[in-house]
Amino acid sequence: MGGKVRTLSLTLAAAGTLLCASATAHAGGAVALTDGQLDHVTAGSAIVSSSAIAQATGLITIATTGSNSALGSNASVEDGFGSEGGVTVGTAVAYGTNSGAPGDPPASSSTDVSTGGVAQGNFTLTLSGGGKVSAGNMTIQAGFTSVYGVFIPGL
Numbered sequence: 001m002g003g004k005v006r007t008l009s010l011t012l013a014a015a016g017t018l019l020c021a022s023a024t025a026h027a028g029g030a031v032a033l034t035d036g037q038l039d040h041v042t043a044g045s046a047i048v049s050s051s052a053i054a055q056a057t058g059l060i061t062i063a064t065t066g067s068n069s070a071l072g073s074n075a076s077v078e079d080g081f082g083s084e085g086g087v088t089v090g091t092a093v094a095y096g097t098n099s100g101a102p103g104d105p106p107a108s109s110s111t112d113v114s115t116g117g118v119a120q121g122n123f124t125l126t127l128s129g130g131g132k133v134s135a136g137n138m139t140i141q142a143g144f145t146s147v148y149g150v151f152i153p154g155l
Contacts, residue, residue, distance in 0.1 A: 031153045046071055046084035046147050048117030056096035058107030058137070065092045065111075083150035088115050090130075095138045109134075111141040119149025 052065035069088040094109035113130060130143025 046086040046117065046119035046149055048086035048088035048145055048147060050088040050090035050115040052090040052092040053112045054092040054094040056094040056109040058096035059098045059101060059104065062095040066090070083148065084119050085148040086117055087144065087146040088117060089144045090115050091142045093140050097137050107137050109137050109139045111139045113141045113143040115143045115145040117145045117147040119147040121149030121151045122155050123152050124149040
């Protein structure tokens with residue numbers, strides 16, 4: 001686990017350094033843009049979504065889900081160029097039991113969480129992850145997706 005966190009931290013630090021370096025490397029005069037480049041500048045956007053499902057069967061059941069999303073923009077990354085970003089998370093928990101009653105069918109639980117997103121730009125970054133854990137009749141699942149996009153002249 002520690003190696004994955006360290007690798008993710010180094011990756012994020014490298015991406016941030018690259019983004020800052022590319023913004024300062026083109027800090028000269030005005031740049032003429034083609035129609036295709038202008039489309040990217042004026043039509044930039046990001047979208048994220050998540051879905052969470054939980055089901056349980058048995059005499060005693062618990063099933064709960066949650067999903068949250070947020071979007072944001074920054075119009076001042078570089079004069080005339082903005083960036084878009086978003087993040088979404090989903091969680092699901094399910095538990096079912098028959099309390100050991102004889103003759104009852106077996107209890108069950110299951111979950112499904114999916115997240116996704118996309119951002120526009122000539123520099124985009126997407127991070128996704130998640131996991132599922134089951135123990136006995138309990139299942140827990142979570143997932144996330146984070147997106148970022150920016151149009152950088154000359155990149």
